[in-house]
Amino acid sequence: MQLQFLINHLANALKAVDATMPVEGNFQPGIGPHTEDHARDMALNHLRKQGDVNAEYNQQAGSVQYPGRREMCDLVIPNEWAIELKLLRPFGDNDREAEHWSNKILHPYYGNKSAVGDVLKLRDSGFNTKKAVVLFAYEHTEPRIELEFTLRTFEMICTQLYQVNLSSRITEVRESLVHPTFSVLKVIGWELS
Secondary structure: OOHHHHHHHHHHHHHHHHHOOOOOOOOOOOOOOOOHHHHHHHHHHHHHOOOOOOOOOOOOOEEEEOOOOOOEEEEEEOOOEEEEEEEEOOEOOOOOEOOOOOHHHHOOOOOOOOHHHHHHHHHOOOOOOEEEEEEEEEEOOOOOOOOHHHHHHHHHHHHHHOOOOEOOOEEEEEOOOOOOOOOEEEEEEEEEO
């Protein structure tokens, strides 16, 4: 399975789940406020029900422990992919700019919970599959904070500072989500080579 195929499926699944107006805690309906794990699980459950794609997302796909470590990898598709997922939400459910939102992507140190840290963890892992990092990014219909600068900075830190070979960025966009703040979904991914 190619990363483009996987990202397209995840974007379609998240959009379909969003249409059911799921609620996370006391937040407004929609997929945008959900945690990374909840969004992943709802997307996988949706994909498992799809007749044409269910083989790739069998019951074995999900969070799996890193070989020889205590940490968990967010999404492992057996014999195919080891994928770390990250949420990129510049604004909160209350439509205010989220404090430290870019740290979840850019914090440039090994062992932390940022996307950069996840890339380093994947690079050094014992997974014998393809590896990727995938972001679930949410924006307003007319973005109030442009994500491109953050994405390019992430790519620069990984490729120039840590010498990680990343594929070209793959992006799938889904619009008209139900949440007024998280109305545009971008599923963005890079394969590590």
